[in-house]
Amino acid sequence: MIEVKNLTKSLPNGRRLLDGISFKVKKGEFVGILGASGAGKTLTLRCLNGLLKPDSGSIIVDDEQGRKHDICKITKKELRHVRQRIGVIFQGYHLVKRLSVLENVMIGRLGQISTFRSLFYGFTDSEAGEALLALEKVKIAHMAQSRTGNLSGGEMQRVAIARAIFQSPTLLIADEPISNLDPSNAKTIMKLIRPLSENIPVVGVFHQPEMTAKYCTRVIAIKEGKVIYDGDPKLSNKRLEEIYGEELGQVEQYEYSSPVPVMDSEIKLL
């Protein structure tokens, strides 16, 4: 479980970026965070694994032994310990492009093995087997030895998920995992993330309300640093307008001037 209480964060000029964000995510939940750009979604997410320190508030997470840690009041060493079991999937594919797919998955365990062993890429056979299993779960085990830089965007995001699975995490965080993928790849990624939430809490930031409606179990909407909605993933149009502003849903009328007359049939194709 992860419990976020009263997170605040301000810019030096006093502008509030996060203004008392609170929510709880239990195991079995796949929570999608929605909100317009600049609303504070990614900021909240970065706080969850300690990449950003909020001004006040607390974030309680369990480690693998069930002990509770407050990420906001934690030493560097403890943070590294807690992070071992927090899987993070970033927007884009921030893998090490010149390492093999398998090695990129292995990186997920770096926090859990000794530094000396990692200096020589010394993973055991059973660890390699587990990494392969993780790759099988995302259906790219056949590419384990390929150079990561040669993979397509969707494949790279699957490697990132395999890395998170290999961590055997107690919490999974995803920062816009499908933002630069085409619709079909995006669906595949959502289908891969969804079952992970059966055993652990999953929190993700998304820009696609239709995706969260379909795959998430709950949606939290953030606007101007405040939680304005927390509940059913299926949002009404009115609610969406509230989240994204008035313009959503209104198709803008363009003055369309084509040099060649466009036939009706062609318009249908468009």
Added chain:
Amino acid sequence: MKAADFSFKRYRKFIIPLILLAAVTEGAAIVCGATMEKLETGLARGFAFFGYMFPPDWPAFSEMLAPAFQSILIAFLGTVFGSILSVVFAMLAASNLSHSWVRNTARFLIGLERSIPEIIILILLTAAFGLGPMAGIIALSLGCIGMIGKLLADVIEDLDPVMIESMESVGANKLQTIVFGVLPQIMPNLISYTLFRFEINIRLSVLLGAVGAGGIGYELDYSFNMLQYHRAFTAMLVIIVMVFGTERLSYVLRKNIKMEGALK
């Protein structure tokens, strides 16, 4: 403006700068005593001298091989130790791996090294190590830092920051981040810069040899001083082959480095 406009108006803006440049050049030549007569007599003497050197002393050729090999070894060892030192310095000098004061200190040292020619480093080092290859190797190693260190530090600073963040967020420490994230990504650049530096170090090891680091440079200097011009010519030929050979080798190797997934 027309294409073929040769009017005075078009060119008059060059007149004053050219007159100024000519005046300054003339002044500089007078101050350091460079005259046309000296150039003429010098050139004539130079050609005559070349005549004395010809033909090369072929029997001395076999004597040159060992010193030439020594020069190559000095360059090789200097490059190996130098590139290792440079990687360390580059990491200290990269803002995404080091605290700002460490970074600024490292950048200052790199800049300082670059401003001191290798030959001066060698002269300073001979006080401690005496004449010989050891001082040469250390001078060349230090010489790498200014170039490879600076270039690599910039490559490291260009690495994807989220890639490094994503390694930190699985609980990896700094050393692990370097071994798994930084080193693989900078490897093609490192190899390419190191090969290029080896090429430079071959030339420098000849030069340093003449000053006292031993090797083929010393043979050349020694032959000249002993007035054995045919022997000196042989040494020159060996040096040319050596330098040209390593240049080609380094070029071919660098061209074949796979830069897939790397920066640049």
